Amino acid sequence: MFGPEGPGLRELAVQALSSVEHGYDLLAPKFDHTPFRTPDGVLESVAKALTPLGPFEDGLDLCCGTGAAAEVLTGLCRSSVTGVDFSAGMLDVARHRVRSAGGPEVAWVRGDARALPFAAAFDLVVSFGAFGHFLPRELPGLFAQVHSVLRPGGRFAFPVLAPPRPTQADFWMLLGFDAVMRVRNTLWRPQFVMYYRAFRLGRVLGELGRAGFAVELHPLPEFGRRGDGGPRARLVVARRTQPAAGSMNS
Numbered sequence: 654m655f656g657p658e659g660p661g662l663r664e665l666a667v668q669a670l671s672s673v674e675h676g677y678d679l680l681a682p683k684f685d686h687t688p689f690r691t692p693d694g695v696l697e698s699v700a701k702a703l704t705p706l707g708p709f710e711d712g713l714d715l716c717c718g719t720g721a722a723a724e725v726l727t728g729l730c731r732s733s734v735t736g737v738d739f740s741a742g743m744l745d746v747a748r749h750r751v752r753s754a755g756g757p758e759v760a761w762v763r764g765d766a767r768a769l770p771f772a773a774a775f776d777l778v779v780s781f782g783a784f785g786h787f788l789p790r791e792l793p794g795l796f797a798q799v800h801s802v803l804r805p806g807g808r809f810a811f812p813v814l815a816p817p818r819p820t821q822a823d824f825w826m827l828l829g830f831d832a833v834m835r836v837r838n839t840l841w842r843p844q845f846v847m848y849y850r851a852f853r854l855g856r857v858l859g860e861l862g863r864a865g866f867a868v869e870l871h872p873l874p875e876f877g878r879r880g881d882g883g884p885r886a887r888l889v890v891a892r893r894t895q896p897a898a899g900s901m902n903s
Contacts (some may be wrong), residue, residue: 672843673786674739677718681742685717691781695886696725698875699779699812702888703729706808709777712757713737713802715766716783720747723759727751730777735757739765769795771802778802778809784852792857796864809866809891813854815879822873857889866891 671679674780684690703709710733712726717736726734734757738744751759764770766783778799788796799809816824827849838844861868868891872884879885 671845673847675805676709676845677740678692681719681740681746683699684743684746689782690719691721693721694875695781695812696722698811698873698886699781699888700725700729701875702871703777703779703810704810705889706890711735711775712777712779713771713775715778715780715799716786717747717761718743718783720751720761722779722781723747724751724851726777726779726799727756730757733760735760735762735771735775737764737766737769739763749890752832767791767798768800769798771893772809773802773804775802776804776807778807780809780811784811785847785849787852788846788848789851789853789856790861793864796860796891800864800866801844803893805893807863809894812873812886812888813852813857814876814886815883816850830901854889861889861891865893867894868892 661764661789677684680687680689707729709730712730712734714720714723714726714734714736717723717738718740720736723734723736736744736747736751736759738747738761741763744763748761762770766787769792799890803809817827819825832849834845838846858868868889871888871890873886873888874884876886
């Protein structure tokens with residue numbers, strides 16, 4: 654379906670009828686040959702935007718997949734880079750592609766982003782292309798987890814694309830994909846949570862603020878601007894400035 658090195662239609666169908674974790678275990682060996690892998694241009698643009706905000710000592714790639722973003726973090730962080738994902742298959746690919754070679758120490762941890770197995774040990778947390786796997790009601794808990802693993806003043810960064818408009822084919826493609834997934838999850842177990850239109854920037858910014866972050870939006874100029882002058886892509890940079898809601902600790 655995605656060329657000779659990518660998965661075929663049957664492989665994708667088996668993945669789609671699996672749980673999220675098992676589905677990515679199955680897809681892992683061919684994941685980098687699919688459109689689901691974050692393009693290098695996005696990774697490079699984010700790295701360029703983050704560079705003036707450093708230097709960073711310790712970085713975490715949240716839902717790291719096969720390690721493409723962790724590889725970028727090795728150029729931003731001086732001491733260590735950690736990738737965390739709940740798919741053993743994806744982590745296995747990451748271990749083979751990203752190795753410490755005179756730069757920061759690299760480690761891979763199997764874990765759930767909703768229950769991170771770390772203390773406040775990071776100056777920078779990044780995530781790429783993973784938020785569609787979390788339902789809107791899970792965002793407060795997810796952001797609280799990120800807050801808890803950042804040192805005071807640490808940053809949580811991720812890119813967001815401007816949503817397509819109803820006049821664009823992408824709008825209807827994403828709408829149709831989400832509709833198919835909702836039907837699939839109604840009729841089939843285990844569920845495969847992946848919704849492209851559920852991650853709404855306005856709600857995300859509000860939840861980040863409630864979790865104890867001060868948020869800035871940085872345009873990613875490499876992707877140009879829309880017809881109304883707004884950027885096509887932005888980098889959300891959320892800085893830990895205070896305890897999370899209900900917490901007595903800093």
